Amino acid sequence: MDYLEFKIKCLEEFREILIAELSEIGFDSFLETEEGIEVYAPSDSFERAVFEEVINTYKAPAQITITEGQVAKVNWNEEWEKNYDPIAVDDLVYVRASFHPAQEGFKHEIVINPKMSFGTGHHATTFQMLRLQGEIDHQGKRVLDVGSGTGILAIMAHLLGANKVEAFDIDDWCVENGNENFALNNLSIQMGLGTIREVKPEGTYDIVLANINKNVLLDELEVYASLVKSGGNLLLSGFYTGDIADLMEVAEPLGFELVKTSEKNQWAALVLKKA
Incomplete structure (x- = not known):
């Protein structure tokens, strides 16, 4: 299955909002970049009008610019290994992927292979x-x-x-x-x-x-x-x-x-x- 790829440049504080909004309209894969986010949707179920409605809502305040492309099925695990960073929630828990080393100083550790979820x-x-x-x-x-x-x-x-x-x-x-x-x-x-x-x-x-x-x-x-x-x-x-x-x-x-x-x-x- 081919995917549509959208490289979205935006203000940092809008990244999570855009990911959440796009996840509800058929986008199933996301990568954060230095300039914004890269988002992916299956080309056979993509609804452009709905996508444009979301983007237009945030375009001005988030200073959005978009580059669109199309890619073949991606090895998401490989992409995650390039871009996925561990998360520390205070000293409560350290969340890491299986390809990251353990970290001391936390009460708990969670190991996940997120696969773009x-x-x-x-x-x-x-x-x-x-x-x-x-x-x-x-x-x-x-x-x-x-x-x-x-x-x-x-x-x-x-x-x-x-x-x-x-x-x-x-x-x-x-x-x-x-x-x-x-x-x-x-x-x-x-x-x-x-x-x-x-x-x-x-x-x-x-x-x-x-x-x-x-x-x-x-x-x-x-x-x-x-x-x-x-x-x-x-x-x-x-x-x-x-x-x-x-x-x-x-x-x-x-x-x-x-x-x-x-x-x-x-x-x-x-x-x-x-x-």
Whole structure:
């Protein structure tokens, strides 16, 4: 399959926003460069009008210029080895690919082979979720990771002492990648495939993690409420700081109270507690 390649020059503070926006319209591969980002989409499913709408929204404030090309199927693993850097979340966790050496001075280490999957720790939402997880007692808890992607949050839950961790994603490619990463980190679970309504998790959980996007979160909050134990925690991210009020408007009538907010590069994360 051929891919369309767009080399986007933009202001640094807009890189993560553009990656998030483009990931929702069919782009599945991203590389950060010194001048901006390189993004890739399968040519057979590319919708130019939708792409141009996103770009036009940010073109002026982000000072965007674009060079377009077409490439044959890329060895994404090789590209990641050239461009993927480890991530340090305070002294809590060091996230590295298997081709990087270990690093001392961290409480935990996560090893992933990201294969261009969204949720590697580089994005502000994943970074914040990892940090907030480190502030919550996971010892002996039952944890559900909704839309798990690379599986990084589920792995973090395991490292923090969770007794049982479950995870799923709607993308079969993410499921395959996530299961590989679980094995790399000695987590003996298998990621499920489907939406939360299709997977139908059973019972209740001490902690539910959902790093997706605003529209999905709003649609699924009622389901999360049925799954979080009384006194349990719901961690949310994948939306902008300006979206917090909309989410809380739905979450509060479902019995959630806001415990903590977090912000990084205009992206937000929330810790909610079930009454």
